[in-house]
Amino acid sequence: MLNDEIVDEVRAIRDTHAAKFGYDPRAIYEDLKKSEAEHIAAGHPFVPPPSVPPVPNSSLQRTRFARR
Structure with a gap:
């Protein structure tokens, strides 16, 4: 698996925050x-999460996780 420097940086920040x-x-x-x-x-603007999960609108979205 390739290392992504952005993901590594986010994980380091998250770990530092959790350690605190x-x-x-x-x-x-x-x-x-x-x-x-x-x-x-x-x-700062705040957008609350949706109260109901979004309904898939394409066959790709409906089957994307079907094989797991």
């Missing part, structure tokens, strides 16, 4: 939610 909280998922989540709230308060 002792790899505690609850603490990591709370920090991310706090950061999200600060960005929203600063006026």
